[in-house]
Amino acid sequence: MLLSGCSSANKPAQTLYIAYPIADNEFTQTTKERTEKQFRLFNQQFLKTNPNTRVVTVAYKLNTMKRQIKEDSELNLGPDLILSTNTHLQSFYLDSLISAFPNSSQWTQQYGDVLKNLSIVDDKLIFAPFVIFPQVSCYNNKTIKQPPKTIQELVKLGASGIRIGLSTKTYEIQWTAGSTGAIPEISSLVNKKNQNKPKPKIKEWITWLRQAALYQNIFFYSQQSELVNELTANNLDWITCNSFEALEIRETMGEQLSIAPLPDGVQTKAFATPTIFAFGLGTDSSPSQRALALSYVRSLTNPVGQRQVSLRTEGYLPANKAVDIPNQSSRTLKAYNDSWNDQSLSYIKQWPMITQYLATEQGYPAIDKVLTELSSGIISVDEAVKAFTNHDSKGKQ
Secondary structure, three states, X not given: OEEEEEOOOOOOOEEEEEXXXXXXXXXXXXXXXXXXXXXXXHHXXXXXXXXXXXXXXXXXXXXXXXXXXHHHHHOOOOOOEEEEEHHHHHHHHHOOOEEOOOOHHHHHOOOOHHHHHXXXXXXXXXXXXXXXXXXXXXXXXXXXXXXXXXXXXXXHHHHOOOOEEEEOOHHHHOHHHHHOOOHHHHHHOOEHXXXXXXXXXXXHHHHHXXXXXXXXXXXXXXXXXXXXXXXXXXXXXXXXXXXXXXXXXXXXXXXXXXXXXXXXXXXXXXXXXXXXXXXXXXXXXXXXXXXXXXXXXXXXXXXXXXXXXXXXXXXXXXXXXXXXXXXXXXXXXXXXXXXXXXXXXXXOOOHHHHHHHHOOOOHHHHHHHHHHHHHOOOOOXXXXXXXXXXXXXXXXX
């Protein structure tokens, strides 16, 4: 666990504890400092109206975060806020490690339908969406003059000698399911009655992934961090990334880094899958700390706070639907807006069902394994299709 803090005031300060995760293989001082730099922006916004508060941020290793917070909570030492992804916070809520927001309707009115669907359970807001990290492509503009607009162009790019990196993580590669038109069939799998029906588009998608593994200059990696490292080391020319990772890449590549939306299909959009960070309320807060926690979230999710934080960095898009950051601000921001508005939101109807089918503690690891074995030649296309369409999800009977 790593700790840092900031304080402001001469009289005794109140303390607000905020926990956040770092992937185990990235749990370094450098990663922590990069994250803390963002927290300083957040804290400045909060401290404008709460100057007599000390904000302490606590970094946990991702794979042990839930267990450690459980142990801390048993000692009444749990955090007041948890800033993490929507999927992690959903899991925390099921384990009673975060509390629903009071007066949920007052909070939910600031979000669009997708974010509402992800954050509301039984009419309760279980976490407050804060920022959106759109999924895009990061590429070296010295070797790629024109980014691919379709997956067909992506394949041609590889054939021309451009080195392309893809992930076998389901969350990172499912954008290609959109580009191959498989999203409607995948979303239907949440109903188990549909799992044994023919799925030609899913087979087409799985076949594309298998063929991609055979193509010259297309390489699959099991960890997203490997893609980032290989691009910055000049061993790859084009990768998928999210906007937060792009900040890290730019530190090394500088102006050589360009960002573009992910390649679509001929007739369908890429299912660009953003990472959504949100605030969850810890369960151990005293009444005064809970009030501080709510004030922190309010200061950063209201339209003014969202706009001010978003304009100070190109790392993310605001979650508040009332905030519009114009594309004219930068080409990078246009790519982020196109990813979210044109690609991600084009699947607004299917997204909740895909999340229900795949985004479980059992779902993603099981499918990750299938896709790794598929891209390694261990299993056939038909075996991968069968495993993908019949994995042990909590689908409706």
